[in-house]
Amino acid sequence: xxxxxxxxxxxxxxxxxxxxxxxxxxxxxxxxxxxxxxxxxxxxxxxxxxxxxxxxxxxxxxxxxxxxxxxxxxxxxxxxxxxxxxxxxxxxxxxxxxxxxxxxxxxxxxxxxxxxxxxxxxxxxxxxxxxxxxxxxxxxxxxxxxxxxxxxxxxxxxxxxxxxxxxxxxxxxxxxxxxxxxxxxxxxxxxxxxxxxxxxxxxxxxxxxxxxxxxxxxxxxxxxxxxxxxxxxxxxxxxxxxxxxxxxxxxxxxxxxxxxxxxxxx
Amino acid sequence: xxxxxxxxxxxxxxxxxxxxxxxxxxxxxxxxxxxxxxxxxxxxxxxxxxxxxxxxxxxxxxxxxxxxxxxxxxxxxxxxxxxxxxxxxxxxxxxxxxxxxxxxxxxxxxxxxxxxxxxxxxxxxxxxxxxxxxxxxxxxxxxxxxxxxxxxxxxxxxxxxxxxxxxxxxxxxxxxxxxxxxxxxxxxxxxxxxxxxxxxxxxxxxxxxxxxxxxxxxxxxxxxxxxxxxxxxxxxxxxxxxxxxxxxxxxxxxxxxxxxxxxxxxxxxxxxxxxxxxxxxxxxxxxxxxxxxxxxxxxxxxxxxxxxxxxxxxxxxxxxxxxxxxxxxxxxxxxxxxxxxxxx
Numbered sequence: 001x002x003x004x005x006x007x008x009x010x011x012x013x014x015x016x017x018x019x020x021x022x023x024x025x026x027x028x029x030x031x032x033x034x035x036x037x038x039x040x041x042x043x044x045x046x047x048x049x050x051x052x053x054x055x056x057x058x059x060x061x062x063x064x065x066x067x068x069x070x071x072x073x074x075x076x077x078x079x080x081x082x083x084x085x086x087x088x089x090x091x092x093x094x095x096x097x098x099x100x101x102x103x104x105x106x107x108x109x110x111x112x113x114x115x116x117x118x119x120x121x122x123x124x125x126x127x128x129x130x131x132x133x134x135x136x137x138x139x140x141x142x143x144x145x146x147x148x149x150x151x152x153x154x155x156x157x158x159x160x161x162x163x164x165x166x167x168x169x170x171x172x173x174x175x176x177x178x179x180x181x182x183x184x185x186x187x188x189x190x191x192x193x194x195x196x197x198x199x200x201x202x203x204x205x206x207x208x209x210x211x212x213x214x215x216x217x218x219x220x221x222x223x224x225x226x227x228x229x230x231x232x233x234x235x236x237x238x239x240x241x242x243x244x245x246x247x248x249x250x251x252x253x254x255x256x257x258x259x260x261x262x263x264x265x266x
Numbered sequence: 267x268x269x270x271x272x273x274x275x276x277x278x279x280x281x282x283x284x285x286x287x288x289x290x291x292x293x294x295x296x297x298x299x300x301x302x303x304x305x306x307x308x309x310x311x312x313x314x315x316x317x318x319x320x321x322x323x324x325x326x327x328x329x330x331x332x333x334x335x336x337x338x339x340x341x342x343x344x345x346x347x348x349x350x351x352x353x354x355x356x357x358x359x360x361x362x363x364x365x366x367x368x369x370x371x372x373x374x375x376x377x378x379x380x381x382x383x384x385x386x387x388x389x390x391x392x393x394x395x396x397x398x399x400x401x402x403x404x405x406x407x408x409x410x411x412x413x414x415x416x417x418x419x420x421x422x423x424x425x426x427x428x429x430x431x432x433x434x435x436x437x438x439x440x441x442x443x444x445x446x447x448x449x450x451x452x453x454x455x456x457x458x459x460x461x462x463x464x465x466x467x468x469x470x471x472x473x474x475x476x477x478x479x480x481x482x483x484x485x486x487x488x489x490x491x492x493x494x495x496x497x498x499x500x501x502x503x504x505x506x507x508x509x510x511x512x513x514x515x516x517x518x519x520x521x522x523x524x525x526x527x528x529x530x531x532x533x534x535x536x537x538x539x540x541x542x543x544x545x546x547x548x549x550x551x552x553x554x555x556x557x558x559x560x561x562x563x564x565x566x567x568x569x570x571x572x573x574x575x576x577x578x579x580x581x582x583x584x585x586x587x588x589x590x591x592x593x594x595x596x597x598x599x600x601x602x603x604x605x606x607x608x609x610x
Contacts, residue, residue: 014293014294015507039497041293041497041498042293042317042318090506090507134505134506135333135506172400176448190400191403191404195451210407211407211408211411211417212417214417252407253411254410254416254455255410255452
């Protein structure tokens with residue numbers, strides 16, 4: 001059986017909400033999804049109004065022709081593979097619990113919110129609060145792995161609770177209000193870890209630091225060796241960050257202060 | 267009573283009909299501004315529901331800075347009246363708070379109620395360069411860390427921390443638009459820390475009372491704050507997707523109604539799509555269709571947001587010729603229903 005393929009007919013005339021797609025596939029199978037409501041306006045668009053559907057293997061879902069107006073792609077996804085050839089909108093992989101979600105384009109804000117398992121890979125840039133919590137959400141990323149090959153926006157991993165985020169570059173306020181988990185970045189902007197309670201930031205370079213982080217010495221950490229093996233697989237260019245001695249700062253001491261900012265020894 | 271279509275004088279009936287036609291033809295309209303009394307805002311929600319439109323309010327960025335921090339970590343807060351009556355120390359967090367009317371009033375008076383009655387009020391400040399949010403957030407974090415004994419800040423912040431340890435009823439004033447969600451969360455955390463040993467509150471200087479009124483109306487009408495939409499026939503909240511400015515900039519919205527009974531200018535995005543403007547003061551050139559409405563509390567009776575108490579309060583008006591905003595929007599709703607073949 002060939003991959004279940006959704007080919008976008010044209011740029012959507014409104015934002016489309018695909019957050020119910022994975023649940024519908026699990027519940028009713030691929031035959032029923034053409035009538036799945038996806039519109040967000042009074043026009044009442046269903047999936048078949050915007051996508052040509054072919055194939056039938058729901059464990060290999062392909063979306064050909066992305067758009068920044070496709071929200072909730074891969075939301076609630078639990079097993080198999082989803083591949084998007086193009087950009088997507090907000091809340092990519094929200095609440096995902098397993099499987100692999102690949103976007104060969106950029107993503108809007110709040111990628112991976114509430115995702116408890118699986119791998120989300122964004123080949124382009126990610127919008128604000130990737131792996132972070134939008135308004136009203138209790139936590140951001142919650143156990144999944146999020147890889148951003150391009151540039152991540154502000155507040156990467158805001159209120160993240162568990163899991164791993166890897167990116168080459170992140171803007172200001174990476175790791176704000178973190179509750180737990182790990183963020184690895186080649187460089188981050190200003191004020192990383194603001195109001196961070198627990199968790200780990202491992203960065204090659206950073207903008208101005210807040211004074212809530214205090215040096216606690218240079219360490220060779222067993223955790224870093226384990227992380228090095230994972231990074232070699234996910235992002236070989238960044239694996240070197242977890243090699244050798246690491247300078248450790250504890251913070252944010254304005255709050256609980258059980259988080260840490262690690263940088264390679266100069 | 268005045269109304270305009272494409273800048274030319276028109277009768278109220280013709281302007282209402284033109285407004286209804288413009289909005290009924292839209293795929294994704296936005297109803298925004300929401301600067302009105304309770305009845306006007308309720309009518310705006312009914313219009314949005316009829317249209318399947320989204321709703322946003324003036325000042326919603328600052329509103330969401332407060333609501334975001336509240337949703338994430340709670341808040342320890344009070345009212346301006348209580349601040350003037352009871353506070354023995356007032357802390358201005360940022361430049362706008364130090365320039366506020368409430369700060370000036372607190373500096374000119376003494377507490378009259380409670381444990382600190384009659385005592386001299388200490389006026390404290392955590393300054394930062396205007397517009398430098400990163401610096402303000404950082405200083406606030408230093409202060410909180412110093413109060414908890416976890417950080418050793420510079421002398422200025424250390425002295426401020428010592429002063430705050432002595433207060434019996436302290437209030438920190440802040441402007442939510444200046445401080446931002448992260449800083450507000452830090453300030454509420456600081457207030458909660460201090461409340462372990464004394465009484466301390468963070469008070470938002472709501473620069474747009476319309477947003478606070480809209481938030482209350484929205485809560486009882488839908489159970490959610492504004493930036494919600496009725497596109498799918500039920501109220502849905504999404505602070506990012508339903509941001510009016512974002513929707514217009516991205517080309518997702520194709521018509522708008524702007525409601526502003528208080529004097530104001532239309533937002534920059536209003537020139538990018540067809541707009542119906544219901545305004546308290548109008549020249550007729552502001553939008554495709556402009557209808558002048560009474561200013562509640564001045565021209566007409568109305569229930570408005572009282573910034574002193576943080577509550578809704580009745581304000582009598584002197585009476586004017588312009589119809590109330592609720593009546594104007596009610597007539598537009600009837601026109602939209604006729605266009606779409608809906609029961610009125």
